[in-house]
Amino acid sequence: MAFIDCHFYSETLGVSASMYVILPQLSQSQIGLKSKVHGDKHPTLYLLHGLSDDHTIWMRRTSIERYASELGLAVVMPAVNRSFYTDMQSGYKYWSFISEELPRLAQSFFPLSSDREFNYAAGLSMGGYGALKLVLSHPERFAAGASLSGVVDIARLADDPERKADMSLIFGDTSKLEGSESDLFHLAKQLSDAKTTAPRIYQCCGTEDFLYKDNVRFRDYCRTLDLDYTYEEEQGEHEWGYWDQKIQSVLRWLPLPSQ
Template sequence: MAFMDCHFYSEALGVSVSMYVVVPQITQSQIGMDSKIHGKKHPTLYLLHGLSDDHTIWLRRTSIERYASGRGIAVVMPAVNRSFYTDMAYGYKYWTFVSEELPALARSFFPLAEERELNYVAGLSMGGYGAMKLALTHPDRFAAAASLSGALDLGRFAREQVRNDDFKLIYGDLSRIEGSENDLFHLADQLAANNAETPQLYQCCGTEDFLYEDNVRFREHLRKLSIELTYEEEPGEHEWGYWDRKIQKVLQWLPLPANL
């Protein structure tokens, strides 16, 4: 794999931003790497960070580069600060950045595939919310989405935070989250009502995680709507040992086309 530490200007945000990108590379003599390339343009996983982290965290806390190499998948890891992947009421347009500008710029910089069936999104905690939001809002763009310990019941999560100044800056009136374009339950309702092609969805959470009940509620909501979901739970907390194990499962689960 080739690793790029990429710094570029965002028109959506009006500032320079950062992302890490790893891209498949075939090597003959590199020790300890199972390298694979599917074609001239690479299947791509957009991998999202959590509330207290940045674009560097997945590479620092896991072996994502090594895991992705065996699957021949490029991984794009953007920084979005504490934005909850949202166009903020009092701040920056991070949803516009991550949903529109980022994929276009990444494809202009690197040989990344544009086809729906070759694009995937995943994330942990806040990033799990962002992954599901992207997939449910734009099911035509992503073949699969995965949430690891995601903050999926955003209305409850924002209301019950002891320090919720971040959420007031992001959303303004917190009572307006539920039923809005930022509410995953509402987005799932819309997807089901429109009979749109649903991305394959994966969700996992540790049973000792403080977000476990939120994940159970979201799972049950998707089941009520007959939206297919791969769901896994096991003993585990909100920590990197769990996420390192689960991102390996996600990479194996991703629906790479058989003809690649």
């Protein structure tokens, strides 16, 4: 794999932005690393970080480079600060950045496929929210999305007194979140009702996670909808040992090219 620490200017944010990118590299002699390449344009996973992290975290806490290498999968890991992947009420337009500008720039910088069937998103916690928001909002551009211990009920989380001030800076009037374009329940229902080609959805959460009840509620709701939906749970907390294990499950689940 090639590992790129990429810094670039974002017109959407008006500041320099950062992302880590790993790209498939076919090698016959590299010790301890299996490799695979799918043609000239790589299938791509946009892998999103959580609230307290940045674009470096997946490389620092997991073996994502090793896991992706044997699959021939490119991985793009952008930094979005504490934005909840949203055009913030008081802050930067991170939703416009992550959903529009970033994929366009990444595909112009690197040999990444623009085909829907070879584009995916995944993330943990806040990043799980961002990944599902991305694929549910843009089913025409993504074939699959995965949430690991995700914030799936943003309206409930925003009502937490300890988080309300922070969430108000991001979303504005949090009483209007339910049923909005920031509400995953609303986006899932809207996509199901549209009867269009929908992305595959994967959701997992540890049973000891503080977000477990929210994830069960979202799971039960998704099971009532016309979606290609997979849910997994097992013992686990909101921590990296669990996420390192489950990102491997996500990669096995992705609809990657067969050759």
